[in-house]
Amino acid sequence: MKTVAAVLRAVTDRRPYGESKPMVLEEVELSGPRAGELLVRIEAAGVCHSDISVVDGSRVRPLPMALGHEAAGVVEEIGPGVKHVRVGDHVVLTFVPSCGSCAECSSGRPALCTPGALANGAGTLLHGGSVLADRDGKPIHHHLGISAFARHAVVARESAVVVPKDVPLQTAALFGCAVLTGAGAVLNTAGVRPGQSVAIFGLGGVGLASVLGAVVANAWPIVAVDPVAAKRELALQLGATAALSPEEAEKGVKELTFGGAEVTFEAAGVPAVMEAAFRATRRGGMTVAMGLPHPTRNVTLPALSFAGLGQSLVGSYMGSAAPQRDIPRYINLWKAGRMPVDRLQSATMPLDRINDAFEALAAGLAVRQVLLPHP
Numbered sequence: 001m002k003t004v005a006a007v008l009r010a011v012t013d014r015r016p017y018g019e020s021k022p023m024v025l026e027e028v029e030l031s032g033p034r035a036g037e038l039l040v041r042i043e044a045a046g047v048c049h050s051d052i053s054v055v056d057g058s059r060v061r062p063l064p065m066a067l068g069h070e071a072a073g074v075v076e077e078i079g080p081g082v083k084h085v086r087v088g089d090h091v092v093l094t095f096v097p098s099c100g101s102c103a104e105c106s107s108g109r110p111a112l113c114t115p116g117a118l119a120n121g122a123g124t125l126l127h128g129g130s131v132l133a134d135r136d137g138k139p140i141h142h143h144l145g146i147s148a149f150a151r152h153a154v155v156a157r158e159s160a161v162v163v164p165k166d167v168p169l170q171t172a173a174l175f176g177c178a179v180l181t182g183a184g185a186v187l188n189t190a191g192v193r194p195g196q197s198v199a200i201f202g203l204g205g206v207g208l209a210s211v212l213g214a215v216v217a218n219a220w221p222i223v224a225v226d227p228v229a230a231k232r233e234l235a236l237q238l239g240a241t242a243a244l245s246p247e248e249a250e251k252g253v254k255e256l257t258f259g260g261a262e263v264t265f266e267a268a269g270v271p272a273v274m275e276a277a278f279r280a281t282r283r284g285g286m287t288v289a290m291g292l293p294h295p296t297r298n299v300t301l302p303a304l305s306f307a308g309l310g311q312s313l314v315g316s317y318m319g320s321a322a323p324q325r326d327i328p329r330y331i332n333l334w335k336a337g338r339m340p341v342d343r344l345q346s347a348t349m350p351l352d353r354i355n356d357a358f359e360a361l362a363a364g365l366a367v368r369q370v371l372l373p374h375p
């Protein structure tokens, strides 16, 4: 079938993106679904920093690629052999298609699925190859098994979580990346317990979802750190007990947490922020890195802090999530009013505004903007 997808053909750091227009809406040929795959009509797709990281080259991916990895939609067609999904079901898409049988999946760590990571790195669907082609018949790579900045997508069954139909799809989309990653880092990776002190550095969609996770976990205090005043204000509204600028953070976190937070979270993808989060962590505490810095960057930390102070630095990919377990849980919390995920949504706009949305995110003016391919 013919559909429309936003395709990146060349890496650029030229801004504003509204003028350099790295994403081009192209008419594309979408084939399939093949065995084990679904055709999904994309109803909402969130714009995430990881999309911009592909555009500016800090996440190296094969091009051309149809971007977009945080989305929700409606199943329109089912390939052979697919179980537990029906046409008409609402699905949230997740950016690691976990195979369910590799060593990592078998160890209860589906976010680190090896075939899923290999497919994502190669820009293919989980079961191999691309089902997207341009007007000349040349293949287009898939972004994280989803390619959601499009009117339709074919995805592996493993990339989809069926969700209740009474959740607005514009809200549901955010569960696929921001919530899974941010809340998951708190609830899964760190396993924050009631009364533990936390500090969250970087208040984009992921960092603010960590604030939501910390509130659910009954952490106290919850200190939020970001250079943008409007994001600090939003963090306070979502349940952070204090919000600080980066300049105030090191001293401020230590004061507010009586010597350093027991768990700190880094959601900026910037090595200096990781180091700041580590310095704000108390003896015996844990620093959780969620951001994705450029692969050539390094962090420098006091070597003695590990054995000498019992500190640890751990990575959290996709919130150490098991999406088929976690997304329904988080949706239940949202329904109960305990995880107001819709507050992370800054704006909705038609798909053809994609470059403006990228610019607003890169400029720090938006948290989560949701693109609507069928406005």
Ligand SMILES: [Zn+2]
Binding pocket: 048, 049, 050, 051, 069, 070, 177, 178
């Ligand atoms: Zn993302």
Ligand SMILES: [Zn+2]
Binding pocket: 098, 099, 100, 101, 102, 103, 104, 105, 106, 110, 112, 113, 114, 115, 116
């Ligand atoms: Zn696996």
